Amino acid sequence: MIKFKNVTKKYGDIAALSNISFEIEKGEFVFITGPSGAGKTTLIKLILREIFPDSGEIIFDGINLSHTPEKEIPEIRRKIGTVFQDFKVLPERTLRENVEVALAVCGINREEWKERVDKILELVGLSERAELFPSQLAGGELQRASLARALVVNPKLLMADEPTGNLDWDTSDGIMRLFEKINKEGKTIIMATHNREIIAKLNKRVIALKDGKLTKS
Amino acid sequence: MNIHLKTAVDYIKRAPFQALAAVFVLALTFFVATILSILVYSSGKIIRYFETRPQVIAFLKDGASPEQITALQNHLSIDGRIKGVKYVSKEEALSIYKEATKDNPLLSELVSPSIFPASLEFSLNDLNYAEDIIEEVKKEAVVDQVGFTANLGSESSVGNVVSRLRTITLYLRLGGGILVGVLGVTSFLVLTVIIGMRMTTRRGEVEILNLIGASPGFIRSPIIVEALIYSLVGVAVGWLTSLVIILYLTPSVVNYFGEIPILPRDTVGFLLLFGAILGGELLAGTALALLGSMLAVTRVKRGR
Numbered sequence: 001m002i003k004f005k006n007v008t009k010k011y012g013d014i015a016a017l018s019n020i021s022f023e024i025e026k027g028e029f030v031f032i033t034g035p036s037g038a039g040k041t042t043l044i045k046l047i048l049r050e051i052f053p054d055s056g057e058i059i060f061d062g063i064n065l066s067h068t069p070e071k072e073i074p075e076i077r078r079k080i081g082t083v084f085q086d087f088k089v090l091p092e093r094t095l096r097e098n099v100e101v102a103l104a105v106c107g108i109n110r111e112e113w114k115e116r117v118d119k120i121l122e123l124v125g126l127s128e129r130a131e132l133f134p135s136q137l138a139g140g141e142l143q144r145a146s147l148a149r150a151l152v153v154n155p156k157l158l159m160a161d162e163p164t165g166n167l168d169w170d171t172s173d174g175i176m177r178l179f180e181k182i183n184k185e186g187k188t189i190i191m192a193t194h195n196r197e198i199i200a201k202l203n204k205r206v207i208a209l210k211d212g213k214l215t216k217s
Numbered sequence: 218m219n220i221h222l223k224t225a226v227d228y229i230k231r232a233p234f235q236a237l238a239a240v241f242v243l244a245l246t247f248f249v250a251t252i253l254s255i256l257v258y259s260s261g262k263i264i265r266y267f268e269t270r271p272q273v274i275a276f277l278k279d280g281a282s283p284e285q286i287t288a289l290q291n292h293l294s295i296d297g298r299i300k301g302v303k304y305v306s307k308e309e310a311l312s313i314y315k316e317a318t319k320d321n322p323l324l325s326e327l328v329s330p331s332i333f334p335a336s337l338e339f340s341l342n343d344l345n346y347a348e349d350i351i352e353e354v355k356k357e358a359v360v361d362q363v364g365f366t367a368n369l370g371s372e373s374s375v376g377n378v379v380s381r382l383r384t385i386t387l388y389l390r391l392g393g394g395i396l397v398g399v400l401g402v403t404s405f406l407v408l409t410v411i412i413g414m415r416m417t418t419r420r421g422e423v424e425i426l427n428l429i430g431a432s433p434g435f436i437r438s439p440i441i442v443e444a445l446i447y448s449l450v451g452v453a454v455g456w457l458t459s460l461v462i463i464l465y466l467t468p469s470v471v472n473y474f475g476e477i478p479i480l481p482r483d484t485v486g487f488l489l490l491f492g493a494i495l496g497g498e499l500l501a502g503t504a505l506a507l508l509g510s511m512l513a514v515t516r517v518k519r520g521r
Contacts, residue, residue, distance in 0.1 A: 048428065077430030088425045092227065104220045105431045149429070 001026045001157060001188050002047065007056035009042055015212045016042040019056070022207055022217040024190065029183040031199050032192040034209035040192035043209070044161050047190070048080060049073045061156055078106050081150030085162035087142040089134045089149070095121070096130040099149050106153045120152045124178060140171030147178065158182065160191040164198060176202060224439035225446060228415055235411050236447065242407045243451020243505075244458070246400035247498050251459035253393035254494045259479035260386040266477045267382065272341055273351060274364055276334040281359035289357055290337055298346040302339040307331065334361060401501075404451070405509050412444055412513035437514055444510035448502035456495050 002024040009017045017039045024030050032040045045051045046058055049065050058065040061079060068076060089098050099117045108116070121127045124144040134142060143163055150158060160179065164172035176198055183189050193199065199206060208216035229236045277286060286304065293302045305313070310333035318324040341347055351363045416423075419440075426436050467480060481487045 050428070074427075074430045074432045077428065080430075082428060084428075088428065090422055090425060092231075092422075100220070101426070102429055105426065105429055105435055 001028070001061065002190070003057075003059040004043075005057040005059070007046065007053045007058060009039075009046060009051065009053050009212075017046075017053075017209075018212045020209075020212075020214050021056075022214065024188065026188055027183075027186050029180070029189045029202070029204040030191070031202075031204055031206045032190060032209065033194055033196075033199060033206055034215075035194060037211075038209040039212045040194075040209060041161055042212075044082075044159055044190070044192055047157075047159065048077060048082065074105075078153065079156045081153065081155035081158045083143070083146045083150050083158070083160035083163045085165045087134070087146045089142060089145055091134050094131050094133055095126060095137065095145050095148075098134070098145060099152050102149045102153050108153065116152055120148045123151070124148045125174075140167050140175065143167060143171075143175055144178070147175070151182065156188065158187050158189045160189070160193075162193055163191065164193065164195055169197075172198065221438040221442050225443035228419075228439070228443055229446065232415075235414065239404075239407055239411050239447040240450050240454065242400075243404045243448055243502070244454035246397065246404045247452045247455025247502065248459050249393075249400055249455075250397045250498060250501075251456050251494055252463075253389075253397055254497075255459070255463060255480075255490075256389055256393065257386070258490065260382065260389060262479050263474075263477055264382045264386060272365060273339055273347065273354070275337045275339075275354045275357070275360045276362045276364070277336060277359050278361045279334065281335070285359045286335070286337070289359055293337065293339060293354075296350075298342055298350060299339050300342055302337060305336045305338055307333050307335050310334070310336065401505070405505055408444055408447060408505065408509035409513045409516075411447075412440055412510050413516060415440060415443065416513060437510070440514055441507065441510045444506035445503065448506035449499065452495070452498045452502040456491075456498055460491055 004020050004022050007017055007020045008015065020039075020043070032043055034040055042051070046053055047060060047065070049068065053066055056066070060076065063076060065076065089095075090101060093101065096117055099120060100113055103113050103116060117130070118127065121130055124147055126141060126144055126148060129137060129141060129145075134145070137145065147160075147163070158179075163179075164175055167175065172195070179189055179191065180202060206216055207214065275289075290302055290304055293299050311328065314328065314333065315325040341350065347365070354360055355363050423436055463480075471480060471482070481490055
């Protein structure tokens, strides 16, 4: 599903990632872990093609992201559902509309929207909150809203950047159970986190980074 | 409602005064454009009216035989510079005179058909030919005198009237064109500034849409739809306002100009004229919106 081959990314003189290589198979649940500044977010940004590697190759779903032209980036991103630490929900749209936007972006037929949104909101436990605006939702609900938006288009890969970073333990636990359930249904998940308790509890593969170098894969 | 249309409407609702400013400027532009179009149409009609009046009258000698008259009439009819050749007999000349002097019957009682010469009346395709044609017709054996039609107001001939009208129309077109151009550029700039501000306030939303895989077209669509709404509402308001004003003024204007058809007299013709103007303005409005929004989007993207 994803292959990093000798990937290096520098910000000025500082190497965010140095000569990283690993492979993630379809259906895997992988934690990317490491202290702050280890390169977790850089790795996610590279997969989303927000940034370019300075050297090396990143292959996603058979596509070499290092050579993908700009105009094909949206199509690649539509195959990846991303859950952001700061949620990145549209503040002036209701929860339902936030999820619908993802369907519109992917060009899903409008007639399917209601059924798909209802189903996904039920999965993340937000059916009752569908018509509320983000400002009316709690942190955990926003994180689940972000997850609902990522999942509704049935992406090939689900990525989460510190999805429990801003949440209390109970809420984090609920979110993680949801991710586990989704993974059991066959979805590939990459999750960047430094929360050791979560990593220990789920007992999944861990790719550890420190100062931009791979310490465990 | 379409997602792009909904986004555009939401943004308009959120900044109603910006929307009002854009619609007001655009409505003013299209109001002036509609009025100017009607003025150009009417002035063209006035010119055509005067151009198609009999401009040259060849008075025939009393002894001219019907064959000679027919021959001259045929000769003039096939001349490409001349149109509408018409024979006016002595009797017809008298009845025209009587019609013209019906307010004073005494004048018509004193005359008989014999004092009016028969004539051939015709118009010219271009008044520049007048001098040459008059000289040529004067040389015809059956022609006694040749003259332009009677004076009109302070003008010495129809030619002068048409010439003056042409000048007025030219100034009207030039001045009106410049005015509409200035207003058009103002509208374009206002639209570009407002759309640019919208793009700036949408930066966060654009970033999120980018990350979830929205194409540039998807991101641009609400902006373009918003610009189109401003433009089309501006066209509708400007066009409707001028239509109402012109409908209100039409009876007095038509009455003032009498038989000169400055506006179509039938409803279908009137609606067709305004429909054509509306069609043109809708096209111009759409072009303005597309260009303005594209420019604003490009500028904001470049500024990032």
